[in-house]
Amino acid sequence: MESTVSATIFITFPRDKFKPNMTNITQDPCGPTEVSAHPAFIFAYSLVFLVSLVLNCITMRVYFCSNQRVQSSVTVYMKNLVVSDFFLCLCLPLRIAHNVTYSITMRKIYCSIGATAFYVNMYASILFMDIIAANRYLKIVRPLETHALQTVRTARHISIGTWISLLAVSSVYLISFLQTSWVQDQKLSCESMHSHKLSVVYKIIHCVSFAVFAFVLVSLVFLYWKTLQKIKKAQLSTQTVSSRHKFNRSKCNMLILVVVFCVCFVPYHLVRLLYMFSSDCSFNILKELTILLSVLNVCFDPLIYFIFCKAFRDQLRKKDLQRSSEIKT
DSSP states (O other): OHHHHHHHHHHHHHHHHTOOOOTTBOOOTTOSOOGGGSHHHHHHHHHHHHHHHHHHHHHHHHHHSOOOOOOOHHHHHHHHHHHHHHHHHHHHHHHHHHHHHOOHHHHHHIIIIIHHHHHHHHHHHHHHHHHHHHHHHHHHHSTTSOOGGGSHHHHHHHHHHHHHHHHHHHHHHHHHHHTSOOOSOTTSOTGGGOBHHHHHHHHHHHHHHHHHHHHHHHHHHHHHHHHHHHHHHHHHTTTOHHHHHHHHHHHHHHHHHHHHHHHHHHHHHHHHHHHHTOOOTTHHHHHHHHHHHHHTHHHHHHHHHHHHOHHHHHHHHHHHHHHHHHHHO
16 A cells, blocks of 8 residues: 555656646636637638639739739739738648647647748738739829839839738747747647737737738728729710729729728727737637638639739630640640
8 A cells, every 4th residue: 555655656746846837828718628629610711721722723823834024013912912822821721730630739830830820921911902902093093103112123122021021020929939838738729828928929919910900901992992083083084885884893893802801801800809808708709700701811812813803814814725735735
């Protein structure tokens, strides 16, 4: 009996001694499980990944495998938007894997590298959408003026600066997360693994991101509205049926672009801001639904290119003709 008791003490003592420090870890008031691990969300993310992967591969093929040598500033911005959507699509398998496996290693990889890459590419898409709207505004509303934003060289510099800024901000979170004392409970959410210091950094970054998104949203609506007013003024002056038809089509196209942008990103940013400063567990489901809505943007963008961009359709048609001729030969 004495040997059994001593053996038990010998075994349990090191466990207590090397127990992870929980004092700096944010406790999860909603329990250990994540809503994103629900089979419905896993199926939805998997479906979005498969559809977006096919669509974005086609888009990448059109923009990066064409023989078109003459580039414009819009082409440069569009390529960066396509790249951000493509890499955002590639982030989805990590999100799916860490919810399916509940592996500690997979959770650490996703909460550090995967989540960082996810948000970098999301905000890259948001910013490049706004830059493209500004470029279109200058081209239509002020066609006689020459702006640096419309030159290829400046477009490349702006694109590089956008990526560097996003990577710099995200690296602050990533480095802080890597310095956090991770606990060994594989069912804790990413936010529950944050130390108090990282939690403050996390809230500051998201507040700044919300302010940037609010500015982008207001400027996007303003730019498209002013562009539409200019098109209306130019086309209604001719008083022809074709001009009215073109105006209605332009109005419909811009309205769809703004609606898709708002549906994908506005709910996420509103719920995310409430989620950070509230301990109400009911926000978990809303947060996951809005993340899923934001991810749908990687499926909508390629469809928008095909429907609204004539140059994109022409390039895709050329690719199909080249492929059919190669098969015949």
